Amino acid sequence: EAQLVESGGGLVQPGGSLRLSCAASGFTFSNYWMSWVRQGPGKGLEWVANIKEDGSEKYYVDSVKGRFTISRDNAKNSLYLLMNSLRAEDTAVYYCARDFKVRVPNIEVAYNWFAPWGQGTLVTVSS
Amino acid sequence: DIHMTQSPSSLSASVGDRVTFTCRASQSISNYLNWYQQKPGKAPKLLIYAAASLPSGVPSRFSGSGSGTDFTLTISSLQPEDFATYHCQQTYITPGTFGQGTKLEIK
Numbered sequence: 291e292a293q294l295v296e297s298g299g300g301l302v303q304p305g306g307s308l309r310l311s312c313a314a315s316g317f318t319f320s321n322y323w324m325s326w327v328r329q330g331p332g333k334g335l336e337w338v339a340n341i342k343e344d345g346s347e348k349y350y351v352d353s354v355k356g357r358f359t360i361s362r363d364n365a366k367n368s369l370y371l372l373m374n375s376l377r378a379e380d381t382a383v384y385y386c387a388r389d390f391k392v393r394v395p396n397i398e399v400a401y402n403w404f405a406p407w408g409q410g411t412l413v414t415v416s417s
Numbered sequence: 418d419i420h421m422t423q424s425p426s427s428l429s430a431s432v433g434d435r436v437t438f439t440c441r442a443s444q445s446i447s448n449y450l451n452w453y454q455q456k457p458g459k460a461p462k463l464l465i466y467a468a469a470s471l472p473s474g475v476p477s478r479f480s481g482s483g484s485g486t487d488f489t490l491t492i493s494s495l496q497p498e499d500f501a502t503y504h505c506q507q508t509y510i511t512p513g514t515f516g517q518g519t520k521l522e523i524k
Contacts, residue, residue, distance in 0.1 A: 335453075335461065335504055335515040351512045385460055401467050402508045403451045407460035 292317040292406050294386050299411030306376050306415070312369040312386030312408055320344070320364040323389035325404060326371050328382035328413075336382075339371065340389050354380075376415045383410040419443050419507050423516035429524040430495055438490040438519045440505035445485045449509035452481055452490045455518075456501045464503070465490060495521075 298310040310326070325340040339350045339360040348360050359372040369386050387404035394401065420443040430436050440450065448468035453461035463472050465481035468488060478493045492499055500523050505516040 334517040335506070337513050337515070349511055399447075399449065399509060401449065402513070403463055403466040403506075404453075404461070405463040405472065407462070409460055 292388060294388065294406060294408035296384065296386050296408040296411040299384065299413045301414045301416065302376055303417050304377060304415055307372070307374045308376065308413060310371040310373070310384055310386075310411060310413070312371075314367045314369065314388075317388070319362075319367040323391055323402070324360075324362060324369045325387050325389040326360060326369075327385045327387055327404065327407070328380075329385070329410075330379075330382040333382075338384070341369070373413070376413075378415050381413060381415045383412050385410045418512060419446060419510055419514050421505055421507055421514050421516035423503075423505055423519045425519060426517065427520040427522060429522045431524045432495050432497055434495045436492050436495060436521065438503050438505075438521075440483075440488045440490070440516050442486045442488075442507055446507045446509035448484050449507055450481075450483065450488045451506045451508065453504045453506065454499075454501050455504060461504060 293315050295313045302308050323340055326338040327335055328338050329335050341348045341360045341362055345362050357375045361370045385407045387407045391400045391402040422441045424439045450468045452465040454464050455461040464475055464479055468483055469481045480491050482489050500521050502518045502520045504518045506513055
């Protein structure tokens with residue numbers, strides 16, 4: 291069974307940094323895109339970033355570009371999110387998720403969905 | 418970015434009821450629409466992908482429909498374990514944006 295376990299959350303001051311980790315098991319990690327998704331207190335879900343199977347492509351939501359860096363180590367079956375210049379609005383539960391993509395012949399845009407998700411790790415940015 | 422609007426924001430229903438949730442996209446997304454179920458303090462779980470497809474293990478009382486801008490998630494007969502928050506997500510254009518969620522509560 292595919293499983294994801296996040297770690298590294300905690301309390302950090304505005305302007306500080308934090309590195310989140312996500313350990314994968316039960317599937318061939320190097321065959322899948324991976325994503326980070328966050329959920330602020332009492333808010334909806336927000337996709338944050340994703341990374342291609344081999345790490346050669348990375349994409350970010352505009353609000354974290356230049357501050358967050360997604361990376362992966364396929365030898366360690368691990369996904370990471372380095373968060374710099376943290377702001378109060380970055381306070382959220384951060385989930386890692388397997389970004390399942392399916393390409394259909396003759397259709398330009400791949401279908402994708404997130405499954406499974408980790409249990410989440412709480413990041414609180416406050417002085 | 419594509420904006421996703423879910424309605425209603427909350428819904429009260431009883432075990433055995435048939436319930437329908439709505440999700441509307443700010444522009445056409447074909448059938449690039451997923452639904453997730455989230456219980457309090459837990460991670461979201463995939464319920465429906467590509468608007469109408471059920472992943473293995475999801476009960477058949479869940480169904481999805483729609484294309485373009487308007488989508489629905491239907492639970493044919495509510496079970497006690499279905500009381501949760503339901504999120505829709507478009508994946509037609511990056512970033513894959515989510516709706517604000519619909520909370521399903523026990524009447």
